[in-house]
Amino acid sequence: MGRFLTLMKSGIMLDLYWLKNNRASFISMMLWPYLMLGLVLGMGFIFGSSEAFQRNIGLKVNPITYFVASTVVVMACLGIMWDVGGNVLFLKWIGALPYVIVAPHRISMTLILSYIPRYLFLTMFQLLEFIPLIFLVEGIKQGIFKLGVMVLALTLGMLPLLGFSALFAIVFMVTGEEESNLLSWLNPLILLFSGAFYPVALLPYWAQLIAWALPSTYTIELARLSALMGSPRFAQIIFLMGILLGMAMFYNLVAYSFIGVGERRALKKGAL
Amino acid sequence: MNTNIAIEAIGLVKRYMTYERIGLFRRRRRVVEALKGISFNVRKGEVFGLLGPNGAGKTTTVKILATLLLPDQGTARVMGYDVVEEANEVRKVIGVSLTVEKGFFWKLTGRENLKYFGMLYGLDGQALERRVNELLKMLGLDDLGASDKLYEEYSLGMKARLSLARALLTDPPVLILDEPTLGLDPPSARSLRELLVRLAHEQGKTVLVTTHNMFEAEIICDRVAIINEGLILAVDTVKGLKKKVAEDVSLEIGLILPAKISSSELLEKIRSATGCPCTLLHGEEMHKLKIVAPSEEVDEVTALALRLLHDYKCKVRRVDVKEPSLEDVFIKLTGRGGF
Known part of the structure; x- marks a missing residue:
């Protein structure tokens, strides 16, 4: 437990220092979701009204709430995959990886645990940014409920994604090549299969099979549920929560077993 | 293991696999033998130099001792702990510096970088604060006004000092330093060398330092191992080695x-x-x-x-x-x- 807390604290410390010294970059990071949302909505309103949007998706839903949920959850998924999976490459690039390895913790634990505070802080901060907008379009009562579901989706959705992204970290540890960052082309594909751009139901059958194996699919689904629901449908929420918890166990167990092997192979190969 | 021995390497062998492109799609596998069975030991409280040209196997040896690389054959122990089987124990008793020009977060100050790594290495609260302040002072970063400067603004000399400060964070009995003065200007290199000697002779730390600088080895090392093409050619004091060609x-x-x-x-x-x-x-x-x-x-x-x-x-x-x-x-x- 002490080790767990130490790693979490070191992660918090690193992020606070980074935010303190990079205010401009912090501000642009905070503006980014609004810009993304503005672009999506702007494009949407050029081609049609909110009513047209509701007719197209066949549900009575406010496009602003729908896209806020999508934006926050997609950014969170991308953040986890880049920061946990790609962190090995980043640390290697700045030359700090050997010094993280010589800490008396498993490298994988360091990468994952020290990332959790950053994820929670940045994701929740991005969600907070949208509170006025959600309250404006949904009203306070509905807004609180929908934000609650989004918080749940983002928190629960993080758990399987941590294990899932740790699998990328293993690949990067073993291959040890900074130039072959497969995340740059794999991330958009994962998001596509997860239904970030099109509903999963519209994808071909083989792509749907991939979609159901990806944890991000359920995170996105749960977050969107908050927007789609006119009234609380707890059964659906609990069903998705169950799937996310199951996937969290599966992916984290797989990552835990493979990471030890990956670390050893990387140390043998001299890839670290 | 002799209690006076801090580091012991026995028959270390390390081979790397490299791939040579021989066509558009074809590659040939080549095995490079970086270490061909080296053995040596470092006594507690001495400055020990691994002296050799580029590609001699110095960094490979250092990485094995620092638990960053697994040997193919042979064993190595640091303060009695096996570098493969008891890697975590080894990590608790060593301070490592592999390159002086990078290895820190560019957007953090020297002090913040040290605090982050200190916490990662198990220090916390007042003890961490005290140790970081002590090291910034000891390494002269406070005097240079560099403690609260962003790392990206550091000169190479400051980076080298910070790198040594990180290695000293947990006050480990063994320091493993790979070319700690490489690229430094003469005054910075000199003060760093003096500090290494002080750490060994006044604080009793064991310092393993690699270098290809003969002058440096002659000045700071109590004993030197000459390594070339993965083999240790001789281990002795500088005086003893000179006697061999008297x-x-x-x-x-x-x-x-x-x-x-x-x-x-x-x-x-x-x-x-x-x-x-x-x-x-x-x-x-x-x-x-x-x-x-x-x-x-x-x-x-x-x-x-x-x-x-x-x-x-x-x-x-x-x-x-x-x-x-x-x-x-x-x-x-x-x-x-x-x-």
Whole structure:
């Protein structure tokens, strides 16, 4: 437990220092979701009204709430995959990886645990940014409920994604090549299969099979549920929560077993 | 294991797999043997130098001892802990610095970087704060006004100091430093060397340092291992090593080479004509040919070398005969220079 807390604290410390010294970059990071949302909505309103949007998706839903949920959850998924999976490459690039390895913790634990505070802080901060907008379009009562579901989706959705992204970290540890960052082309594909751009139901059958194996699919689904629901449908929420918890166990167990092997192979190969 | 021994390496072997492209889609696998069974030990409280040219196997050895690389064969122990089986225990007793020019977060200050790594290494609260302040002062970063500067604004000298500060964070009994003064200006290198000697001789730390700088090894190391092509050629004190070539003298010939001459061919000719190991040190205005020759044959070797140089149309500017240095020991042991 002490080790767990130490790693979490070191992660918090690193992020606070980074935010303190990079205010401009912090501000642009905070503006980014609004810009993304503005672009999506702007494009949407050029081609049609909110009513047209509701007719197209066949549900009575406010496009602003729908896209806020999508934006926050997609950014969170991308953040986890880049920061946990790609962190090995980043640390290697700045030359700090050997010094993280010589800490008396498993490298994988360091990468994952020290990332959790950053994820929670940045994701929740991005969600907070949208509170006025959600309250404006949904009203306070509905807004609180929908934000609650989004918080749940983002928190629960993080758990399987941590294990899932740790699998990328293993690949990067073993291959040890900074130039072959497969995340740059794999991330958009994962998001596509997860239904970030099109509903999963519209994808071909083989792509749907991939979609159901990806944890991000359920995170996105749960977050969107908050927007789609006119009234609380707890059964659906609990069903998705169950799937996310199951996937969290599966992916984290797989990552835990493979990471030890990956670390050893990387140390043998001299890839670290 | 002898209780006076801090680091013990026995028969370390390490092979790397490299791939050579031989066509558009084809690659050939090549095995590079970086260490060919090296053995040595480092006593507690001494500064021990691993001296060798680039590619000799110094960094590979250091990485194995620092638990960053697994050996293919052989064993190594640090403060009695096996580097493979008890890697976590080893990590608790070592401080490591592998490169001085990077290894920190660029957007954090020196102090913040140290605090982050300190926490990662298990320090916390007041103890962490106190240790970081102590190190910033001890390494002179406070005096340079660098403690609260962003790392990206650091000079190489400041980076080297910060790197050593990180290695000292947990006050470990063993320091493993890979070329800690590489690229530093003479004053920075000098103060860092003085500090390493103080750490060993006043605080009792064991310092393993790799270098290809003979001068540095001669000044700071209590004992030196000469490593070349993955093999340890000799381990002794600098004095002891010099004794090995005491019957020899170092012949230094200052010369200017004609534009088209191949220096390796010239060296090979001199080597085979004189039967003595030699090397060519390149200078801006003048090159220096060093030949390690037995003292009773020095006149004959000088005459032979001068004749050959004349044949190759080299302009000889100076001839000196000197007592052997550590560099001469290296030339004698390896048969060549090449640093």
